Amino acid sequence: xxxVEGRAGIESIESVDGDTSFWxxxxxxxxxxxxxxxxxxxxxxxxxxxxxxxxxxxALPDYYLTRVEDGLLRRHANDIADxxxxxxxxxxxxxxxxxxxxxxxxxxxxRQTTFLPIDVSREMLVSSGDALAIDxxxxxxxxxxxxxxxxxxxxxxERSTPVTVTLLGSTLGNTTPTERRNLLTEITxxxxxxxxxxxxxxxxxxxxxxxxxxxxxxGHSAFVRFRLNHLAxxxxxxxxxxxxxxxxxxxxxxxxxHAVEGHLYATKDxxxxxxxxxxxxxxxxxDSINVGFSAKFDPSRFVDNMRQFDLIPHTHxxxxxxxxGLFLFHRR
Ligand SMILES: C[S@@+](CC[C@H](N)C(=O)[O-])C[C@H]1O[C@@H](n2cnc3c(N)ncnc32)[C@H](O)[C@@H]1O
Numbered sequence: 001x002x003x004v005e006g007r008a009g010i011e012s013i014e015s016v017d018g019d020t021s022f023w024x025x026x027x028x029x030x031x032x033x034x035x036x037x038x039x040x041x042x043x044x045x046x047x048x049x050x051x052x053x054x055x056x057x058x059a060l061p062d063y064y065l066t067r068v069e070d071g072l073l074r075r076h077a078n079d080i081a082d083x084x085x086x087x088x089x090x091x092x093x094x095x096x097x098x099x100x101x102x103x104x105x106x107x108x109x110x111r112q113t114t115f116l117p118i119d120v121s122r123e124m125l126v127s128s129g130d131a132l133a134i135d136x137x138x139x140x141x142x143x144x145x146x147x148x149x150x151x152x153x154x155x156x157x158e159r160s161t162p163v164t165v166t167l168l169g170s171t172l173g174n175t176t177p178t179e180r181r182n183l184l185t186e187i188t189x190x191x192x193x194x195x196x197x198x199x200x201x202x203x204x205x206x207x208x209x210x211x212x213x214x215x216x217x218x219g220h221s222a223f224v225r226f227r228l229n230h231l232a233x234x235x236x237x238x239x240x241x242x243x244x245x246x247x248x249x250x251x252x253x254x255x256x257x258h259a260v261e262g263h264l265y266a267t268k269d270x271x272x273x274x275x276x277x278x279x280x281x282x283x284x285x286x287d288s289i290n291v292g293f294s295a296k297f298d299p300s301r302f303v304d305n306m307r308q309f310d311l312i313p314h315t316h317x318x319x320x321x322x323x324x325g326l327f328l329f330h331r332r
Contacts, residue, residue: 010129010141013122016154017146022120023047023237026277033279037263039290040230042174043120043147044237046095050229051121055096056222062212065170068322069200070099076317076326081106083315083328084196086162090116090155092148092187093171097128100168101135108138118144118151148183152190164196170324172199173259173295180295188309191331197311201297203323207253214251214260214294224249227262230291239275246270246283251292262292299325 032039046054058066073080080103089107091100094117107113115132119125125143133141144151155163165187175183187197216223227249231242247264254261266283273280281289303313311329318325 010126010133010143013125013129013143013145014154015146016118016144017120017150022147022150026238029234029238030277030279033274033281035290037288037290038281039293040234042293044233045226045230045291046119046121046124047229047233048121048123050226050233051095051124053222053226053229057226060217060220060222062217064213064322065202065324066099068319068324069168069170069326072200072317072319072324072326073099074102077102077106079315080198080317080326080328081110084164084198085111086164086196087112088114088116088155088159088161088163089166090118090144090151090163091166091168092118092151093167093169094119094128095121095124095169097132100166101132104132104139105136108136113138114140114142116142116144116151116155118146118148120145120147149186152186156190159192162195163191164198165191166198168198168200170200170202170294172201173297174293175295176293177295184306184309184311188311188331193331195331196314197329197331198326199329200324200326201299201302202294203318203325204258204296204298205323207255210253210260210294210296211251214262214292223251223262227264227291231264231289234274238277238279240273241275242272243270247289249291253296258296258298260292260294260296261290262294263288263290299327303327 028041032041057063097117104115117125122145125145129141129143144154228244231244234240235242246267248267249264251260251262265288266285268285271282306329310332312332314328314330316325316327
């Protein structure tokens with residue numbers, strides 16, 4: 001465990017996923033690049049620059065998700081804290097964890113609370129953990145640096161108390177159906193009977209709302225830079241030669257899969273190589289690479305599907321205007 005020396009704030013950051021080696025673990029990347037169209041797994045979007053760009057996205061005028069979730073958490077923090085009742089709260093993909101603070105403060109007013117943020121971005125763990133430990137002095141913050149599965153493994157090994165796992169920011173939607181099943185299976189394996197799972201999901205609504213939300217409005221470029229940064233990041237990690245200005249970013253809502261897909265479209269015929277992986281990708285003008293996946297859900301189907309993971313619906317809080325929900329489950 002590495003103590004973050006000489007500063008008030010986060011108690012520790014533990015590397016749970018082989019330090020930086022998870023960034024160079026190429027298996028998932030290579031198999032996603034073989035899909036048609038090729039895809040880059042979402043965690044490659046969150047190096048230090050990508051994490052800051054995501055924060056910029058959350059402030060875009062049409063990006064309602066963060067603001068709506070923040071409102072739900074502020075309005076219902078006390079009710080949620082009453083229901084949770086667990087001394088440990090782990091957050092998968094915690095990012096800046098700004099919205100989580102109000103919930104943690106409500107939990108700490110009721111019981112001793114340890115927050116375990118889990119994220120691939122070490123920079124975000126340090127800055128969010130420090131801000132949290134200063135804002136919510138009664139909460140102990142122990143950061144777990146690595147991928148979700150590694151953080152969950154750590155919890156299975158170290159847990160000595162009931163646990164809530166949270167997955168906010170509609171991050172569950174950033175998984176493909178197969179990735180989602182695997183992640184939910186790992187979450188269920190980690191929770192003991194009676195433990196809680198608090199998850200936010202964005203609900204199905206008209207396509208034009210998603211298309212404004214997931215594309216830059218005039219005068220902004222946060223989405224374009226965030227999406228292109230996936231290419232810059234894998235160029236750096238895998239000796240690649242993607243030329244960023246040969247691509248144009250655009251997101252659209254796929255009505256069949258109920259997912260917003262963020263694509264980079266090639267503007268001319270060309271090839272790109274990742275020499276360290278021995279991978280070569282051929283693009284015709286108009287071909288794309290998928291760098292963003294955000295599934296949207298029907299609330300009753302979502303809740304029913306969770307039963308197969310032994311997650312029993314307890315309560316939910318839905319913003320009716322924006323059709324966005326926080327759902328609380330108990331592990332059977
Ligand atoms: C959509 S952002 C949400 C951030 C924050 N929860 C919020 O609501 O604003 C996704 C977060 O998950 C992290 N992340 C993405 N894939 C991950 C993975 N496989 N393992 C761990 N963290 C991951 C990213 O670094 C980022 O902080």
